[in-house]
Amino acid sequence: MKTSHLDLLLFAEERERIRFLLQSLSEMAAQLDAASIQQALSAIRSNLDSDDFQIAVVGEFSRGKSTFINALMGAKILPSSVAPTTTVLTEIVHGGATEFLLCYRDGSEEASISAAEFNSLIAPVEPADDDSERREFQQRLTQLQKIERVVIRHPFGVEHQGVRLLDTPGTNDLDPMREQITFDIIPRSDAVVFLLSARQALTETEMNFLRDRVLSADISKLFFVLNHSDRLNESELQEVTSVISQRLASIAPGAKLYSVSARAVLRARLQQQEDLEWEARFRTFEEDLAHFLLFERMDSKLTRPRMQGLRLCEQLITGPLTCHKTLLGSDLPGLLAAETEANHRWKEGATAFSSEIARLRRNLEQGGRDIALKLRGELHKVADVAIGVLRQGYKELSSEQIQQRIEEEVASLQRLLHVKLNDWQEAAMRSSLESSHAQISEALILSGLGPEIFGFKCSSEIAQTLEEPLLTGEHQFLIRAGAAAMGLIFIPIAFPFAIATGWFGGGRILDWLENRRREEMMAKVRLSLEERYRSTIPNTLKRFEHAWAMKVSDVIQALEASFEGRLADLKAVHTASLARIRAAEADRASEYARLQSLETRVGEVRHGLERGRR
Ligand SMILES: Nc1nc2c(ncn2[C@@H]2O[C@H](COP(=O)(O)OP(=O)(O)OP(=O)(O)O)[C@@H](O)[C@H]2O)c(=O)[nH]1
Ligand SMILES: [Mg+2]
Incomplete structure (x- = not known):
């Protein structure tokens, strides 16, 4: 049954x-x-006014997000692969026929590219050794950076x-994709x-992401999907499900977990065969x-603004309103004295705050240097492995197989x-912020801003701005380029070798030549690797250092901006109060009655918002 006319009326009301x-x-x-x-x-109201309903499928890479959406649509529309694949935001909306649309960051659009173009654009394959193809590949990467999102129109369920x-x-x-996802x-x-x-049963990183970035965003509906379930047997699956459910219960009580195999369902749907077991599990999710x-979409659309509104009612009462009332309690001379004292406190608070911020910056910079050192060691290990694989595999493998081996070995290490x-990074950020927490709070109390740090959990929320500036794209490129180089080296070496073989025909000479050529090839390939x-x-280290420096400055700026913003609010309250009280000294x-009535009205709004709560 679809949403009735009555529901729509109630929703609108x-x-x-x-x-x-x-x-x-407001x-x-x-x-x-x-x-x-x-x-x-004003931001909450503009969200409330929008009629769109957005469902984001999120998760770490290779969890099967794209495969899962493909399974939902019963068509292989989004590219998927073992290596990190999805590089841009892809939006799927209901439409008459499948259609791909590129939306650029500068606001322009390119209508209807083909499915093949879409695939090669979103998950470009590094060409082996052709210069013109390589140029094309680079062009694609450049184009990709300009794309803000891809919109796919596709006919799917009417409820969608x-x-x-x-x-x-x-x-x-x-970066900066994760920031975009988060913020x-x-x-x-x-x-x-x-x-x-x-x-990988709900890793620490996933728990942090979930708690700090998803749950804190007041999302009204969350579905937890345990994909890749076909990789475990039934008893293993039960064990994993119970561990994850327990962990989830600690931060998202009552969360339901759907065990599915997106790949099995997609495969069955593409081949139009029933995979009874996985189909049934997947259907449970689809039905929910x-x-x-x-039935719940519209209600959920209203839940979030209610929650956010309630929080702001609270802030308005405990912050500006209380401040106004306190100031009103004193007479003009008292108020002026309070003003002088507040000025003094603000100044002291600001000094304490900036010196703590400077210390925090030093700590974070040191943290970055420590990480860079560890990263350097790990990158050398990756290089050792890549070269080690070549050494082991060279005799019996073709260059393609060597390429595959290196990709497999190095890709898992990179992950x-x-x-x-x-x-x-998260640990460095957390520990630095935690060590500054007490001093920053003191500075805040001193300035009269209250003990909590800008209304958010300092360590976890600020760590949001911090993401790993790693190597995937570049490394993938390098892995492929390394393999391509091997191919390039192999051809000129193999060619004279083939001629010599034909000419002499002798087995020993052949062996001798082969060994020598292979040794030479090996040396060259190793050198190239x-x-x-x-x-x-x-270069990778430089990129990390640069990204870390940006993070540090983001965090510091966020702290400073928040401090200054709240201090400015408080100062504005003082100034306005002073002016009003001067003017209304007589009365x-x-x-007081005005403030009292405002407080009552905020209370009424709060009550009104609570009334809609389920
Ligand atoms: N066995 C198994 N493999 C799966 C399942 N779902 C996806 N895969 C495979 O896992 C790999 C990653 O799948 P994707 O759909 O590309 O994963 P993703 O989360 O979109 O990855 P990114 O776009 O890189 O973040 C692919 O090789 C899929 O075929 C599943 O349920 N079972
Ligand atoms: Mg994907």
Whole structure:
């Protein structure tokens, strides 16, 4: 059953009611000189007004996000592979026929590219040795950077009408994509599908991401999907499911976990065969999703602005309103004295704050140097492995097989390094922030801003701005380039060797020549690999150092901006109060009554928002 006309009317009515409440709250914030609250309210209202319903599919790379969406659509539309694949945001919307549309960062659009063009654009394959193909590949990479997102129109379930399904790059992917996922996509999404892998039972990084970036964004509906379930037997799967469910329960009570195999379902659907076991499990998810879209979608669209509005009511009362009232309690001389004292406190607080910020910056910079050192060691290990594989595999393998071997060996190491680097950065950020936490809080209290750090959990939330600037793209390129170089070297060497073979025909000479040529080839290839892997290390380190420096300055700037913003709010309250009280010296009672009535009205808004809560 679809959403009825009555539901739509009720939805529209409730949305109007919430809009009205938020609007009154915003007016009161203006009367209380709380500019930052007004700003937050205007963002909430514009989200409330939008009719789109966005579902983001997120998860670390290779969890099967693209395969999962393909399975949902019953068509292989999005590219997928063992190596990190999805490089741009892809938006799937309901449409009459399948159509691919590129939206560029500069606002321009390119209509209807073909499926093949889309695939080669999103997951470009590094050419082996052809110069013109290489140029084309580079052009594609450049074009890719300019693309903001790809929109795919595709006919799928009627309940999905009006829904935007987002395929995102791995959350442990490169900057700035992850930042975009964290700060833009998740906060704007109405629901999130969080993909996990049965082979890696909810890692620490996933837990942190979930807690700090997804749950904190007031997402009203979250689906947890345990993909790759076919890789375990039933008892292993049960064990993993129970471990994950327990871990999830600690941060997302009542969360339901769907064990699926997106690959099995996609395969069965493409071949139009029933895979009864996996199909049934997948359907459970699909039915819940359809139920949600049909019956709960609209309600969920209203939940978030309600929650956010309630939080802002609280902030308005405990912040600006209380401050106004406190100031009103004193007479003019008292107020002036309070003003002088506040000025003094603000100054002291600001000094304490900046000296702590300077210390924090030094700590973070040291943390970055320590990580760079560890990273250097790990990159050398990767180079050793790449060269080691060549040494072992050279005799019996073809150059293609060698290429594959190196890719497999190095790709798994890189994935591990990705995770490690992420953990090191997060740990460095956390420990530096935690060690500064007490002093920053003191500076805040001194300035009269209250003990909490800018209204967010300092360590975890700020660590959001921090992501791993790793190597995937470049390394993939290098792996392939290394292999291509091997191919290039092999051909000129093999050619004279073949002629010599024909000429002499003798087995021994053949062996001797073969051995020599192979040794020479081996030496050249090794040299080329050494160059490719080792000589890139300084560059990779530089990139890391640069990215870390950017993170550090982002974090510091965020702290400073927040401090300054709140201090400015407080100063504005003081100034306005002073002016008002000076003017209304004669009748302070009326000013008090005004504040009292504002407080009552904020209370009414709060009550109104709570009334809609389920
Ligand atoms: N065995 C098994 N393999 C799967 C399953 N789902 C996906 N895969 C495989 O896992 C690999 C990664 O799948 P993708 O769909 O590209 O994963 P992704 O999360 O989109 O990866 P990125 O775009 O790189 O972040 C591919 O080789 C898929 O065929 C599954 O349920 N079972
Ligand atoms: Mg993908």
